[in-house]
Amino acid sequence: MMKKALYFGLGALSITRDHAEKFFAEMVEKGEISRDEAKNFVDEAIKRGEEEKGELRKTIRQEFEEMKNTFSYVSKSDFEALEKRIRDLEEKIGTGNQGE
Structure with a gap:
């Protein structure tokens, strides 16, 4: 039970090796576990934290791909290209940015 709780806590917080080592060093000092x-x-x-992090990344990527397929969207580069085309057209017809 303790092992499962520790794995959950350590994985969920995605702590670094240093933090984990400090935590367990304190437990060793108190005599709660051996070195x-x-x-x-x-x-x-x-190891388990890294595996969980990888699974979470995979899940997020899948959800993002599903959202992209579900909703219409314009990429930033497409949007910027459209803005440039509008500016170019405004310059050609002489309207510029008078509305701003």
């Missing part, structure tokens, strides 16, 4: 257990927890927690 070997602490090292194993740190290694497994970091």
Whole structure:
């Protein structure tokens, strides 16, 4: 149970190895776990955190792709190209940016 709680906490917070090592060093000092257990927890927690981070990135990418396919959108580069075309046309017809 403790192991699962630690994995969840460490993975959810996406802590660094340094933070995990400090946390487990305190537990070793208090005699709550051995050095070997602490090292194993740190290694497994970091590994699991990286796996969870990868899964989260994958899920976010999938959701983003689904949103792109569901909704109409204009990319920033397309929008900027349209703005430039409008400016060019305004210059040609002599209206410029009089509305601003």
